[in-house]
Amino acid sequence: MQTLDLLVIVAYLGATAWLGLKLSGRQTGMKDYFLGGRNLPWWAVCLSVVATETSALTVIGIPVMSYLGDISYLQLGLGYIVGRVIVAYFMLPRYYNGEMVTAYAYLGQRFGQTTQTTAGVTFLFTRLLADGIRVLAAAIPLKLILGGMGIEAGYFTIIVVLSVVTIAYTLIGGIKAVVWVDVFQMCLYVGGGILSIAVISAVSGGGWFGDAVDAGKLAVFSFEGNPISSPGSFVASLLGGAVFAMASHGSDQLIVQRLLTCKSKVEAQKALIWSGILVFVQFSIFLLVGLALWTYYEQASPASLGLTRDDEIFxxxxxxxxxxxxxxxxxxxxxxxAMSTLSSSLSALSSSTVTDVYGRLRKKAPMTDEEGLRVGRWATIGWGLAFIAPATVFQSDEGNIVILALGVAGITYGGLLGAFVFGIANKRARAADANVAFVAAIAVNAFFFVMEKYVTGEVWVAWQWYPLMGVIVTFVIGGLLSLRHPAPDTEEPVKTAER
Known part of the structure; x- marks a missing residue:
């Protein structure tokens, strides 16, 4: 590692902050700050969605999957495409029915204030944990860089620097800065993956691909094992992945906020579906990186190379x-x-804080546009600093960092998606029914996650099933509770007072 490399990284950090501020334009109110004036092109939103859900987890976490195994992770990519298509035509039209700033505004319309606030707070907590892990994923390689230059820097210091730089352009530029910087960042890291494959091919004469074929590492579909407890099985990946994508792209403000920046519902649908195709291609690129590395390091285990984490191989x-x-x-x-996901999270967290929590809990007159913008910027700073805590705590976890982050997110995805679908499908349901069912769904998923990670160490239910399990719990408990109320006379969803 040379001083030139560190200079390139520092220049990149500075250029990113400058680019975000330059492209953002002036923010005059909440619609500009949180939705970019709703005039962003669909292709930019599409790339931003891909960059947002990618993070450093994909770049350093996916190559090790094929390095140690095969490319069956692509099964999940197929499930993601199916889930996006369902969201595009089933959930997106409801978000564009009115001037919604967050995904949870629909729950507020359907069930009332407490349900919207509960969903918003749940999103805030889950996103804080999951993206704290993503910040850690970026700190892992950066720590190796500095160590190779003789600079001893702890994870805490690295995490703080990343957070401060990202806060800068998110705070001033809003969602418009986030989207345009995401476009630039995605081109950079995908190009880096392709460049790595080219370098290894030049060194090995392209023999890595033949080695992977001979070793059976190009297997895409896996039908072995119990589909409930085997995360790599076809059923868990395709069906579970589809429901997971429905939850992450239909009920997670992190993604929905991007889709709401499009000029129209049709453009948002186009951006969402194409993002699924691009994610599949992206998965393929980084899985190929892992196969190439497997030949480059002569099939050596990460531990034999002196690594403390498998994720350090790339x-x-x-x-x-x-x-x-x-x-x-x-x-x-x-x-x-890493920064594309962190900036996206900051924007989504601040918008949900203002709209779903602050705006709902304040007792004064309705919030003005200027007040919302001011509170949103303070929320951006607060959440940016808050990421430091979970990123520091999770550094001791020795499992695959991709699976850890997805598992944490999956705990609440089921309840969030279940509440949306439950509100659409069950016309007699009331706020109390949805709230109780929502909490129960989260509790069930949290139980299985805690038992696997901190008690038994065994996988009882694969993480892909968490969203579907949450949806089922929500429908069963919420459906039973809704039987207390008479069925509505009309086909339109009932807008109820909270009970």
């Missing part, structure tokens, strides 16, 4: 296998992935 190659300057550029790509 960062190790970037340090050892690439020329100066290019190494810095590749690490800048990893930082790009």
């Amino acid at each position: 960062p190790l190659f970037i340090i050892e296998g690439l020329p100066p300057g290019v190494t810095g550029l590749l690490f800048a790509g990893i930082l790009a992935a």
Whole structure:
């Protein structure tokens, strides 16, 4: 690792902040700050959605999956496409029915204030934990970089620096800055993956692909194992992945906020569906990176290479296998992935804080546009600093960092998606029914997650099933409770007072 690499990384961080501020324009109110004036092109939103859900988890976490196994992770990508199509035509039209700023505004219309606030607070807590892990994923390779240069920096210091830089352009530029920087960042880290494959192919003469074929590592579909407890099985990946995508892209403000920046519902649908195709291609690229590394390191285990985490295998190659300057550029790509997700989270967290929590709990006159903008910016700063805590706590976890983040997010995804679908499908349901069912769904998923990670160490239910399990619990409990109320006479959803 050379000084030139560090200079490239520092230049990238500065250029990112400058680019975000330059492209953002002035923010005059909440609609500009949170929705970019609702005039962003669909292709930019599409790339922003992909960059938002990618993060450093994909860049450093997915290659190790094929390095240690095969490319069956692509099954999940197929499920993601199916889930996006359902969201595009089933849930998006309801968000564009009116001037909604957050995904949870629909729940407020359907069930009332407490349900919207409950969903908003749940999103805030879950996003804080899941994206704290994503910040850690970016800190892992950066720590290796600095260590290779003789600079000892702890995770805490690195996390703070990443958070401050990202807060800067998110705070001033709003969602418009986030989307345009995401476009730039996605091109950088995907290009880095392709460049790594090209370098290894040049060194090995392209023999890595043949080695992978001979070893049976190009298997895409896996029908072995119990589909309930085997995360890599076809059924869990396709069906569970589809429901997971419905939850993450239909009820998570992180993604829905981007879709609401499009000019129309049709453009939002186009952005969402195409994002699924691009994610599948992106998964393929980084799985191929893992196969190439498997040959490059002569099938050695990460531990035998002196690594403390499996996730360090790709960062190790970037340090050892690439020329100066290019190494810095590749690490800048990893930082790009991390910062795109962090900035997206900050924007989504601040919008949900203002609309679903602050705006609902305040007792004074309705919130003005200027007040909402001011509170949103303070919320951006607060949440940016709050990411430091979970990122620091989860650094001791030794499991695959991708699975850890998805598992944490899946705990509440089922309840959130269940509440949306429940409100649409069950016309007699009231606020209390939805709230009790929502909490029960989260409790069930949290039980299985805690038992696996901290008690038994065994997988009872694969993480892909968490959203579907949450939906089922919500429908069963909410449906039983709704039987207390008479069925409505009309086909329109009942707007109820809270009981």
